[in-house]
Amino acid sequence: MKRRVVITGMGVIHSLGFSLDTFWDSIRNGRNGISLITKFDTSDIDAKVAAEIKGFEPTDFIDKKEARRMDTYTQYALAAAKMAFEMSGLDMEKEDSFRAGAIVASGIGGIATLEEQHQVLLTKGAGRISPFFITSMIANMAAARIAIEYNLKGLNECVVTACASGNNAIGDAFKVIQRGDADIMVTGGAEASITPLSFAGFCANKALSTNPDPASACRPFDRDRDGFIMGEGAGILILEEYEHALRRGAEILGEIVGYGCTCDAYHITAPDPEGEGGIRSMQFALADAGISPEDVDYINAHGTSTPINDPLETKVIKGVFGEHAYKLAVSSTKSMTGHLLGAAGAIEAIVTVMALKDGIIPPTINLADPDPECDLDYVPNKARKADIRYALSNALGFGGHNAALVFKKFTG
Numbered sequence: 001m002k003r004r005v006v007i008t009g010m011g012v013i014h015s016l017g018f019s020l021d022t023f024w025d026s027i028r029n030g031r032n033g034i035s036l037i038t039k040f041d042t043s044d045i046d047a048k049v050a051a052e053i054k055g056f057e058p059t060d061f062i063d064k065k066e067a068r069r070m071d072t073y074t075q076y077a078l079a080a081a082k083m084a085f086e087m088s089g090l091d092m093e094k095e096d097s098f099r100a101g102a103i104v105a106s107g108i109g110g111i112a113t114l115e116e117q118h119q120v121l122l123t124k125g126a127g128r129i130s131p132f133f134i135t136s137m138i139a140n141m142a143a144a145r146i147a148i149e150y151n152l153k154g155l156n157e158c159v160v161t162a163c164a165s166g167n168n169a170i171g172d173a174f175k176v177i178q179r180g181d182a183d184i185m186v187t188g189g190a191e192a193s194i195t196p197l198s199f200a201g202f203c204a205n206k207a208l209s210t211n212p213d214p215a216s217a218c219r220p221f222d223r224d225r226d227g228f229i230m231g232e233g234a235g236i237l238i239l240e241e242y243e244h245a246l247r248r249g250a251e252i253l254g255e256i257v258g259y260g261c262t263c264d265a266y267h268i269t270a271p272d273p274e275g276e277g278g279i280r281s282m283q284f285a286l287a288d289a290g291i292s293p294e295d296v297d298y299i300n301a302h303g304t305s306t307p308i309n310d311p312l313e314t315k316v317i318k319g320v321f322g323e324h325a326y327k328l329a330v331s332s333t334k335s336m337t338g339h340l341l342g343a344a345g346a347i348e349a350i351v352t353v354m355a356l357k358d359g360i361i362p363p364t365i366n367l368a369d370p371d372p373e374c375d376l377d378y379v380p381n382k383a384r385k386a387d388i389r390y391a392l393s394n395a396l397g398f399g400g401h402n403a404a405l406v407f408k409k410f411t412g
Contacts, residue, residue, distance in 0.1 A: 005177045005257075006410060008250040009090070009238035010350050011083025013076045014337060015051045015231070019083060023347075024354045026336070028383045030363045033336055034214045034229055040196045047208040049217050050194045051231030051338030069132045070145065071110030076234035076343075077142035077190035078149060085150060088238040089250060090184065092151050101154030101182050102143045103173045104236070105165035105189035107342025107397075109139030112195050139342075142190045142234075154182045159342075162397030163302070164261070165189055166235070166345025167405055171259035173239050174405075183244040188350075189343035190234035202230070205269065209305065219366035220303035220332035221310050221374040228304040231338025235346030237353075254353040255408040257390075258291070260284025264400030271312055271396060278316035281402035282392060286320075289406040291390055293321045296328055296406075298361050298391040300352045301378075303332020304339055309396065311373035318376075329386065331379040335365045345395040349405060352393045356409040361386050 010020050016033040017023035026033065033051045042048050053076075058067040061079035070078075092100065113136040120128050135141060140158035147156050155176055159169040166189035173187035202208045209227035211217035218229040245252055262284070264277040271278070286293060302313055318325045333351050340347060355361055360383050367380040393405045 003178050003180060004242035004255065005174050005239050006242050006245050006255045007237050007253045007353055008240050008245050009084035009088025010253065010353065011080035011087065011236045012233065012347060012350060013053065013056065013080050014233035014347060015053050016337065018056065020087070027333055027351055027362045028360050030365045030382060031336060032215060032365060033231070034218055034338055036214055037194065039194055045196070045199050046203045046210045047199055048212040049214045049229060051229060052194050053232055069136065070141065071113040071136040072192035073106055073110060073190045074142045074145050076192060077104055077236065078145055080188065080234040080236040081146045081149070081186060084186070084236045084238050090238065095184065097151045097153040099154055099182050100152045100184040101156050101176065102146045102152050102186040103157045103159060103169045104143040104146060104187060105159040105169035105342045105346065106139040106142060106191055107160060107162055107165050108191065108193045108198065110137035111193050111198055113137045115195055115197050146186055150186070152186060161401040161403070162399055163339065163341055163344055164395040164397035164401035164403040165342035166349065167393065167395035167403035168261060170237065170345065170349055171261060171403060171405055174256045174259055177239055177241050183241045185239045186236060187239060188234065188236040188346035191341045191343040192232050193341060194230055194232050207306065216366055218305050218335050218338060220305040220335050220364055221370055221378050222367050223369045223371045225305040225307065225310065228306055229338040231340040233340055233347065234343055235350045237346070237349060252410045254356050255410050256405060257408045258285040258289025258406030260288060261403040264402065266400050269398050270308065271400065273312065275312055275316040275319060277400060277402045278313065278396060279319040282320045282394065282404045285392065285404035285406045291406070294324050295390050296392050297386065297388040298355060299328060299330045300348045300391065300393040301330050301332045302394045302396045303334050303364065305334065311371060313394065314374045314376055325376055329361045329379050329384065330376050331362050331364045333362050345393065345403065348393050352391045352407050356388050356391055356407055359385055359387055361388065
């Protein structure tokens with residue numbers, strides 16, 4: 001019999017809030033977390049807006065000396081992990097540290113550190129490079145730092161599968177507990193890629209929106225969408241084996257019951273136009289959960305607001321759910337959060353768990369003129385109350401990565 005896996009803690013760092021309560025209140029009320037970029041001069045870059053975090057003070061969460069030795073993405077991860085641990089009530093001094101691990105994703109890792117240190121190399125020479133350059137830049141450091149902070153001596157990994165990274169990290173952590181290799185897994189994703197080089201690269205491949213209006217730039221499933229809006233931050237979840245959580249009297253927020261992942265094996269950026277990989281990943285997740293398509297009430301879509309993704313994802317959903325696709329609710333919370341790349345799946349998993357817990361389906365904001373090819377119920381502009389039993393969260397990434405997670409409302 002499969003071991004059950006539940007969620008007992010969650011933490012978020014995002015422009016919409018530095019706590020779970022603030023973030024979720026923003027999401028359920030359809031607030032826009034996107035603004036004009038202030039971190040660098042965008043005069044020679046076509047993209048002007050992002051879901052940029054402002055006012056984050058790392059020393060509110062991390063020792064000042066250690067904070068200086070890590071990239072911003074790791075700071076975000078540690079801050080979100082601190083909230084998740086506090087919420088979970090876990091006391092790691094009472095736990096077997098070899099039965100607790102971490103899988104934390106990042107799509108790009110410490111790119112800000114890379115850019116900064118490259119400038120040091122060019123202007124001051126190799127002798128002035130920071131001894132913490134490599135350990136700040138590498139993408140596994142969020143998982144490693146969390147393990148060091150909380151004495152997690154079990155399986156520890158970083159997943160890098162572009163925009164599917166967060167879902168893959170959570171799904172892999174789920175499987176570690178389910179198969180009996182751990183009782184506690186800290187998982188999610190972190191990203192801090194609002195930098196000149198990152199933006200120049202994404203603009204070069206025409207992925208980013210060039211709409212300069214923060215209020216309307218991110219518009220998934222809308223006829224006037226023109227590209228994704230980058231976001232940054234972290235989402236961290238504490239997964240536990242069900243009986244372990246019960247024994248310590250933990251509050252259970254939700255349950256993860258299914259995971260499926262595939263690769264299109266088609267193109268480095270473009271998805272397979274037939275959508276077979278996306279279809280199979282969702283089908284595998286449903287089969288893993290032991291449920292039928294008709295059991296799903298809500299899908300948190302990948303919904304990037306790009307011309308290619310949104311109609312293809314709609315096609316994929318129809319390919320999995322058939323006529324039921326028109327009966328379930330689908331929304332893209334990226335319309336509010338922007339696209340957090342390797343952390344997108346993590347914060348969207350948190351949104352999905354909260355939707356199940358509170359019975360509220362978050363909206364897709366800025367949906368004014370739906371694309372005729374996007375003809376499902378995208379919960380336009382306003383959240384909706386609903387009794388949701390099962391929900392699916394979808395993620396697709398450059399390289400053809402597809403990952404789907406199925407969550408269940410916890411009822412005991």
